[in-house]
Structure formats: C-alpha cells, structure tokens
Amino acid sequence: MTDAKKKGATATDARRAWDEKVSSSARQRDALFTSISGEEVDLLYTPEDIADLDYERDLSFPGEFPYTRGVRSNMYRGRLWTMRQFSGFGTPEDSNRRNKFLLDHGQTGLSVAFDLPTIMGYDSDHERAEGEVGVCGVAIDSLRDMETLFDGIPLDKVSTSMTINAPAAVLLAMYICVGEKQGVPSETLRGTLQNDLLKEYIAQKTWIFPPNPSMRIITDIMSYCAEHVPQWNTISISGYHIREAGSTALQELAFTLADGFAYVEAGIAAGMDVDEFAPRLSHFFNSHLDFFEEVAKFRAARRIWATDMREKYGAKNPKSWLMRFHTQTAGCSLTAQQPFNNVVRTALEGLAAVMGGTQSLHTNSMDETLALPSEEAVHVALRTQQVIAFESGVANVIDPLGGSYYVEALTDKMEKGCREYFEQIEKLGGVIPAIEKGFFQREIARAAFRYQREIEEKKRIVVGVNDYVDEGEEIKIDLLRIGPEVEVRQKKVLSDVRRDRDDAGVTAALAGLRAAAEGTDNLMPHFIDCCRVYATEGEMIDVLREVFGEYREPPIYW
Amino acid sequence: MADRIRVLVAKPGLDGHDRGAKVVASALRDAGMEVIYTGLHQTPEMIVNAAIQEDVDVVALSILSGAHMTMFPRVLKLLKEAGADDVVVTGGGVIPAEDMAELAKMGVDRLFGPGSDTREIAAYIREIVATKRG
Numbered sequence: 001m002t003d004a005k006k007k008g009a010t011a012t013d014a015r016r017a018w019d020e021k022v023s024s025s026a027r028q029r030d031a032l033f034t035s036i037s038g039e040e041v042d043l044l045y046t047p048e049d050i051a052d053l054d055y056e057r058d059l060s061f062p063g064e065f066p067y068t069r070g071v072r073s074n075m076y077r078g079r080l081w082t083m084r085q086f087s088g089f090g091t092p093e094d095s096n097r098r099n100k101f102l103l104d105h106g107q108t109g110l111s112v113a114f115d116l117p118t119i120m121g122y123d124s125d126h127e128r129a130e131g132e133v134g135v136c137g138v139a140i141d142s143l144r145d146m147e148t149l150f151d152g153i154p155l156d157k158v159s160t161s162m163t164i165n166a167p168a169a170v171l172l173a174m175y176i177c178v179g180e181k182q183g184v185p186s187e188t189l190r191g192t193l194q195n196d197l198l199k200e201y202i203a204q205k206t207w208i209f210p211p212n213p214s215m216r217i218i219t220d221i222m223s224y225c226a227e228h229v230p231q232w233n234t235i236s237i238s239g240y241h242i243r244e245a246g247s248t249a250l251q252e253l254a255f256t257l258a259d260g261f262a263y264v265e266a267g268i269a270a271g272m273d274v275d276e277f278a279p280r281l282s283h284f285f286n287s288h289l290d291f292f293e294e295v296a297k298f299r300a301a302r303r304i305w306a307t308d309m310r311e312k313y314g315a316k317n318p319k320s321w322l323m324r325f326h327t328q329t330a331g332c333s334l335t336a337q338q339p340f341n342n343v344v345r346t347a348l349e350g351l352a353a354v355m356g357g358t359q360s361l362h363t364n365s366m367d368e369t370l371a372l373p374s375e376e377a378v379h380v381a382l383r384t385q386q387v388i389a390f391e392s393g394v395a396n397v398i399d400p401l402g403g404s405y406y407v408e409a410l411t412d413k414m415e416k417g418c419r420e421y422f423e424q425i426e427k428l429g430g431v432i433p434a435i436e437k438g439f440f441q442r443e444i445a446r447a448a449f450r451y452q453r454e455i456e457e458k459k460r461i462v463v464g465v466n467d468y469v470d471e472g473e474e475i476k477i478d479l480l481r482i483g484p485e486v487e488v489r490q491k492k493v494l495s496d497v498r499r500d501r502d503d504a505g506v507t508a509a510l511a512g513l514r515a516a517a518e519g520t521d522n523l524m525p526h527f528i529d530c531c532r533v534y535a536t537e538g539e540m541i542d543v544l545r546e547v548f549g550e551y552r553e554p555p556i557y558w
Numbered sequence: 559m560a561d562r563i564r565v566l567v568a569k570p571g572l573d574g575h576d577r578g579a580k581v582v583a584s585a586l587r588d589a590g591m592e593v594i595y596t597g598l599h600q601t602p603e604m605i606v607n608a609a610i611q612e613d614v615d616v617v618a619l620s621i622l623s624g625a626h627m628t629m630f631p632r633v634l635k636l637l638k639e640a641g642a643d644d645v646v647v648t649g650g651g652v653i654p655a656e657d658m659a660e661l662a663k664m665g666v667d668r669l670f671g672p673g674s675d676t677r678e679i680a681a682y683i684r685e686i687v688a689t690k691r692g
Contacts (some may be wrong), residue, residue, distance in 0.1 A: 116572035116623055120599075128601070131628025132572055205574025205598050246577045332577075336672040369672045371624070371654055445580045456675050465673045479654055481630045482624065555597030557567070557583040 011048060023465035032459045034143025036290040037248030038450060041411075045405035053408055056400065058303070062398045066306040068411070069399040070357040071322045073355055077396035081353075082360035083385045084161060084326065088113030088138040090486045090494075095138040099153060101375070105382060109360065112149070114171070119206050121167045121541030124490040125346060128257050134486035135372075141173040141494045146174040147181065149341045156184045160191035161236070161326070161360075168195035169221055173527035176229065192282055192326070195221060197429055198259040202440040204241035204554070207542060208438035213548035217523060218263065219270040222277040224524035233282040235263055235284045242440075243286035244332045246448020249297045251416060252286060253441055254421035257304055262431040264313050267426075274313050278320035287547035288330040288355040295401055296410035301325070311533055314329050327353035328362040335460050336400030337473060338464035342366035354388055355401055361385055371479040404482045438556050445557060497534050505533040509544055517547040562628065563687050564614040568596040568605045568632070573623035579648060585676035592685070602632040610642055615687045619649035630661050646686050650674060679683050 012021070022043065035041055043051075047132045053059070056224050072078055085102055087110075088095045099110050114137040117129035123141045124133045133139050140146055150160075155178060164171045172193055174280060176186045197214040200207045207214070222234045239256035248256065260281065267277045283301070287294050305323035309315045330350035333401030334342040350363045363381040365373030373381070390393055401407045428434040435441075454460040513526040530540050567583040576598060587593045594612050596605060606671055609617050617637070619631055631649065637643050643665075650670035653661075658669045667686070670679055 116625075120572045122572075128572065131625040132623055135624040136573070200574070204570070205576060244575075244577070249570070259678075369652065371652065445577075445584070448577050448581055449584050452585070452676065458594060462673075466675075475655070553597060555595045557580040557595045 013233050015046060015048060032454065035249070035293045036288060036460075037250060037293060038447070038454075039250070039293070041250070045409050047405060049405050049409040050412070053136075053412075054293040058412075059402060065310070065318070065321060066303040067322060069402050070305045071302065071324055071359070073223075075357065075398040076354075076389075080389050080395060081358050082159070083107055083382060083389075083491055084109040084111045084360045084362055085378060085382055086113050086161075086163065086328070086362050087378070088115075089136075089480070090134040090138065090139065090482055091489050092145045094134070094486075096149050096153070099149075100392035102378075102382070103153070104294075105361040105379070105383065106386070109159045109161065110153070111362065112163065114162070114164055115139045116206070117511060118167070118171075118537060119340075121170075121208050121538060121545070122320060123538030124487065124494055126538055130487075133490050135291060135482045139486070139490045140171065140455050140537065141175070141490070142497045142534045143174050143177050143531045144225065144493060144497050144534060145490075146171075146178050150175075150178050150182075151319065155179045156188050158190075162191065162192045165194050165197055165200050165206060166214070167202075167537055167541055168193045169217055169523060169527050170531070172221065172229075172232070173524065173531045176528055177531045183435040186229045188231065189229055190231045192236050193221070194238060194284070194350075195235045196238045196284075198435070199238045199241055199256070201435045201551070201553070202242060202255060202259070203236075203245040203247070203444060207551045207553075209544065209548040210551045211435065213544075215266045219266050219272075220522045221266055222263075222271055222280070223270065224522055224536065225280060226272070228275050228524075230280075232280060234277065234280045235286045236282050238284040240284050240286045240328055242444065243288060243527055246332070246451065247444045248447050249288065249290065249293050250417045251421070251443055251447060253297050253301055253304075254418040255282065256285070256432050257418060258422060258425050260305065261308060261313075270315070274289070274309075274315045275317040276321050277316060278309060278313075278315050279322075282359075283323055285325055285327050285353075286330050287327045287356070287358075289348060290332050291348060291352045291355075292401075292407055292410060294349070294352040295356045296407055296414050298325070298327075298353070298358065299399075299407070299411045299413035300418065302357070303411070304323055304418055324359045324439075326362070327356070327358040329353070331364055331368055334364060334366070335462060335465050336369040336475070338470060339366045339370065339475060341383065341464055342369075343380060344466075346381060347388070350385055350388055351392070351394065353475045354394055355399075356399055357399060358502065367479070370475065372482070374478050374480050376478070377517075408442050410473040426457070431440045438554065441553075441556060461496070494536065497536070506530070506535045506539070509533050509535055509537060513540060514543050514547060517544055562590070562592045563616065563623065563683060564592040564594070564612060565616045565618055566596065566605070566609050566612060566681065567618050567620065568600055568608070569598045569623060570602060570605055570619055570629040571623050571625045573621070573625075573634040575622040576600055576620070577648060577653075578622070579620035582650070582676055582679060586680055586683070588676075589684075591680070600661035602629060602636055605633055605640070606636040606640060606641055609637065610640055614645060615690070616646045616648060616683055618683075619647070619651075621649065621651040621653070624652070626661070627657060630666055631664055634665055643685045644690060646683070646690065648683070648686075649677075650679075658690070670671050
C-alpha cells in the first residue's frame with residue numbers, strides 16, 4: 001500500500017501509537033472493507049490525510065473556481081435542485097397524461113424517455129420495431145406525435161430533458177417546431193438533449209452511425225443552438241450508463257470527463273470558440289450506494305472540469321468552467337427481491353446526490369427491476385426527494401461534508417485516479433481510438449464481473465439477494481404493462497400522417513437533408529425543414545444511414 | 559473436447575444493456591463451456607443462424623427491453639423450422655413472473671431474473687444438456 005507507506009512517513013507519534021494499538025488488540029469482523037467499487041478504504045482518516053489541502057486552491061467558496069463545494073454561491077437556499085422524474089411510455093397520449101400528472105404533483109421539469117425504435121431511428125411500422133413500440137418509452141414517429149406529447153404543456157413554462165442520442169437532432173428539431181406552433185420562439189426554449197454518443201459506444205450501446213459522423217452531428221447541434229436555442233443544454237455528458245454497465249465510480253468519473261473533453265476538442269476543431277458552446281454542456285451522473293465515494297466523485301468532477309476548461313482549453317467565461325449536472329439514482333443497485341428495500345437504497349443515493357451538489361435529480365422507483373414503474377412507485381420516488389429537500393435539513397448548508405478528512409481524501413484520490421485514466425486514454429490516441437480498441441468496454445466488463453463474483457462468493461452482501469433472504473418470497477407489485485394495442489394505435493397515426501402530408505414537400509426536404517449530409521452545411525435547419533412537412537424520423541435517419549453508414553461493434557465480452 | 563457444452567449468448571432486439579449478457583458469458587466460459595457471444599441488436603433470424611452455424615447446445619437470450627414475448631417465441635419457432643428444436647433455449651433479463659410461466663409453456667423451461675447466481679445458471683445448463691444428450 002503506497003498510501004499506508006506515505007502515511008507512515010508523515011504520521012504523528014500519536015497516530016502511530018493508535019495504529020499499533022488497533023492492529024494489535026482490536027478484533028475485526030470477517031468482511032470486505034472496500035468501497036462498492038472495490039477501492040481500499042482506511043479505518044480512520046485524520047488531518048494527516050489532507051495535509052496538502054489548500055482551502056482556496058482546492059476547495060474555495062461555493063460558486064467560485066474550482067467549484068469543488070458547489071456551482072452556485074448560495075446553492076439550495078437559492079433554489080432547490082430540479083426534481084425531474086424520467087417518464088415516457090406507450091403512445092404520446094399516455095405520456096402526455098403521465099407528464100401532466102407529475103407536473104400537478106410538484107415536479108418542476110419534464111424528462112422524456114423514448115422507446116427503442118425511436119432511439120434507434122426506426123419508425124413504428126419498421127420490422128425491427130415489432131414488440132418494442134412504446135415499451136421502454138414513448139414512441140415518436142413524426143411531428144404529429146410530438147404535438148400530442150406536449151399538448152397543453154406550454155413550452156415557455158417548462159424545461160424538458162430528452163433522453164435521445166443518435167437521432168437527437170431530429171427530436172430537437174421537432175421540439176422547436178412544436179414551440180413554433182405554440183408561438184414560443186426557439187430562443188426561449190429551455191431543456192437538455194442527452195446527445196452523448198461517445199458513451200453509447202462505451203456503455204449504453206444504442207448507436208446508429210460511426211463515431212466520426214456522430215461527432216459531426218453533435219457539433220452541428222452545438223453551433224446551431226449557440227445561435228438559435230441559446231438556453232438549451234446541447235449535450236448531457238453522461239456517466240450514468242457507464243456506471244449501470246458495471247463500471248466503478250472512478251471509471252464513471254474518468255470516462256465521462258474524457259468524453260466531455262473530447263466534445264470540447266471537437267467543438268474547437270469545428271471552428272467554434274470554446275466559450276461559445278461550453279456554457280451549454282451539462283453532465284449526468286449516477287448516484288450509487290457507497291455514500292462517501294459518490295459525494296467525493298461529484299466534488300472531484302466539478303474541480304477537474306473547471307481546472308481543465310480554464311487551464312487546458314483556455315475558456316475565459318466562468319460559465320464554461322461550471323460543471324452543472326443531473327443525477328439519477330443507480331438502477332443497477334435495485335433488487336428484484338424484497339422490492340420495498342429499494343425505497344431505502346434510493347433515499348441513500350438521492351441523499352448522496354444532494355450532498356454532492358446536484359442541479360437536478362431523478363429518484364428511481366422501487367419496481368424498476370421488475371418492469372416499467374407503476375404510478376404508485378413513481379409517487380413514492382418523487383416523495384423521497386421531497387423528504388430529503390424539506391424534512392432532512394441537509395439542504396440548509398452548502399457542501400456539509402466539505403472538510404471531512406475522509407471525503408476530502410477521497411475527493412483527492414478520485415482526481416488522481418481520473419488523471420491516470422486520462423493518460424492511458426491519451427496513449428491510446430484519444431477517446432474514439434480507445435473505443436475502437438475496446439478499452440472502455442473491457443475495463444467496464446471486468447469491473448462488472450468482479451462485482452458479480454464478490455456477490456456470489458458472499459464477500460459483498462446485498463440484502464435480500466445473497467443474505468437475509470425471504471424464502472418463498474412472492475413479489476406482489478402491480479406492474480404497468482404496455483399492450484400490443486399501443487403498436488396498433490401508433491401505426492395508425494403514422495399511416496394517417498403519411499396519407500395527409502404533402503409528399504412533394506417531404507421529398508424535397510429529405511433531398512435537402514441528403515445534400516447537407518454529403519456536404520458540410522449545418523444539418524439542423526434541414527432537420528427542421530423535414531419535421532415541418534411531417535417527414536418521419538425513420539425517413540430522416542435512413543437518409544443519414546445511406547450517407548454515413550452504420551456502426552458495428554466487435555462482440556467482445558471480457 | 560468434443561463434449562464441451564457450446565452456448566450462444568445473444569442479445570436480441572434493440573436495447574444495448576449488455577452487462578448481464580457479458581457477465582453470464584464470462585461466467586459460463588469460466589465454468590468450462592464454449593461461449594459464443596453474438597454482440598448487440600440481433601434479429602431472431604441472426605440468432606438462429608448463428609446457433610445452427612456454431613452447432614450450439616444452448617441459446618441464452620438476454621432481454622431487458624420488454625420485448626421478450628416477441629423475441630423468445632420467434633427464436634423457438636425459427637429453431638423448430640430449421641429442425642434444431644433440440645437446442646435448449648434459456649435466458650434472462652427483466653421478465654415478469656407471469657411471462658416466465660407463459661414462456662415455460664412454450665418450451666423455455668427456465669429464465670434467470672435480476673439477482674441470479676451465475677453458478678446456478680451454469681449448473682442448470684450442465685444438467686439440461688446432460689439430459690438432452692442422454
């Protein structure tokens with residue numbers, strides 16, 4: 001242990017004496033004393049662990065560089081985090097109703113989940129869509145569906161997060177068109193696109209095009225929004241899926257930041273000034289069960305982003321230095337067994353996100369390992385956030401764990417580990433070459449396998465799964481099911497749209513899109529033209545598939 | 559080595575959640591089986607072609623998208639049409655108990671949900687393949 005050696009060299013006599021006493025006399029439980037990520041953790045942290053800490057340099061005040069303690073000067077006393085529950089299923093009518101339900105119950109922002117055919121750029125009547133229409137999210141084929149989804153929801157009053165990646169430009173174009181119809185100019189639209197393709201290749205695996213054309217679409221969105229949709233967060237640089245795929249906390253942090261900096265480099269390479277687009281980059285992290293490790297991760301993330309944006313990429317606008325992020329509690333930490341325990345897990349994870357200074361939060365529903373969340377479960381999940389916000393008192397004080405020997409030492413360790421990963425990625429030639437070499441995929445698969453082994457060997461206890469098991473447990477939870485009628489209804493709307501629209505207009509708009517894709521024009525205005533005349537998502541994506549080709553991943557599993 | 563159990567681990571449909579598939583693939587390999595992993599976004603046709611080409615004993619499907627009631631029956635049907643209905647079909651993912659019961663009637667004996675132990679999966683495969691081989 002190099003840490004222990006270092007400590008030995010600087011330890012005070014009192015600490016050394018105490019260490020000896022503990023190691024010679026105290027009995028220790030037979031258990032694994034590592035973090036959930038498998039990191040060694042000391043028994044005790046003392047001032048020696050943070051002897052090098054310089055308050056103003058490393059922490060400073062909230063709202064001030066390097067923002068370790070938070071991005072806003074008064075944090076949650078100014079405004080609480082946005083309670084944003086991810087939602088979407090079935091037809092646009094179904095999702096519209098669920099969104100209105102959530103807004104009526106105090107939710108302050110919308111977050112739209114799309115179904116897999118929409119995510120993969122297939123219309124609902126495509127053969128690959130069969131069985132998946134409206135199942136994992138809402139089905140959107142054309143502007144008609146988007147109009148229905150936001151019917152009665154004024155776009156100047158809500159902010160909307162859309163979890164969409166490869167076809168992100170298409171969905172943003174549709175949203176802009178809905179705004180036009182409601183009389184809301186694009187300059188006032190607020191929301192977020194996930195639009196993070198690098199993490200798709202790394203972890204979530206819902207890609208369409210190869211990496212380079214994907215980066216071009218992303219930089220087109222960044223530059224279009226800088227001019228026309230200035231309040232829109234163009235990318236939500238996501239660690240969430242990396243963690244769900246089985247990574248450690250450190251891998252989540254390092255790979256997400258590496259992706260983020262790759263987008264910054266792409267924007268600069270596309271000829272933009274870094275301060276033109278960087279203020280609209282946002283982040284999205286997972287909050288897992290190891291409470292302190294998570295808090296340290298969030299704090300380190302802010303510090304690394306601010307430091308490199310200023311020092312390495314030369315950003316001058318303080319808004320470019322700010323890491324604002326959304327957090328979702330860890331779906332992968334939930335268990336199918338004894339699902340009510342998941343409410344407790346989610347509460348701990350939500351608390352870590354708040355102690356880590358998140359800007360918005362989704363708390364998972366207890367039944368998500370079984371099926372789509374029921375309304376009752378979603379309700380409890382939202383109430384969990386409200387209990388944290390209004391009853392626990394943690395939102396009164398900024399960064400309440402700042403200064404903790406343990407948390408500061410962990411924050412430093414996270415930063416150090418992260419920089420080591422950056423070096424490895426650099427050596428592989430950068431993020432895209434590292435993806436092509438399977439580097440991230442292998443690192444994550446190994447971590448996932450280690451974790452699974454620890455559980456199976458009972459080194460790590462998961463309550464209700466490998467210990468404290470209720471024999472013969474029968475799970476009684478009402479499951480929300482998406483019936484085949486959703487697919488039928490969706491196909492009907494789609495065929496009506498195809499029948500009623502102006503075909504010549506559609507053909508012309510799609511031809512314009514193709515010409516832009518083959519050349520270098522910004523694609524966004526062309527997507528908007530296509531959406532306006534009710535070209536379908538599948539039609540637009542097919543044009544790009546022909547021009548850009550499709551990505552294939554080599555199937556590696558270890 | 560001719561007796562080594564051959565397993566095709568496959569990801570049908572459009573979802574990209576391959577954590578479970580990869581963990582199971584690694585565990586079965588460590589348990590001494592020959593594992594072929596298809597990679598993502600496979601159609602039932604692609605899976606059945608691979609199963610026949612690779613002459614596997616078992617096809618294990620991992621589905622977390624909710625499309626299991628479409629995918630399993632289709633793979634079963636295509637295997638049957640290809641005269642390969644001696645291939646064991648199993649799998650896992652987010653599959654409600656009622657659906658597991660329904661699929662069992664169609665010939666998918668056993669499915670493994672979240673929290674399953676990979677050693678249990680390996681033991682099941684060993685046992686059922688032994689029965690099939692007689």
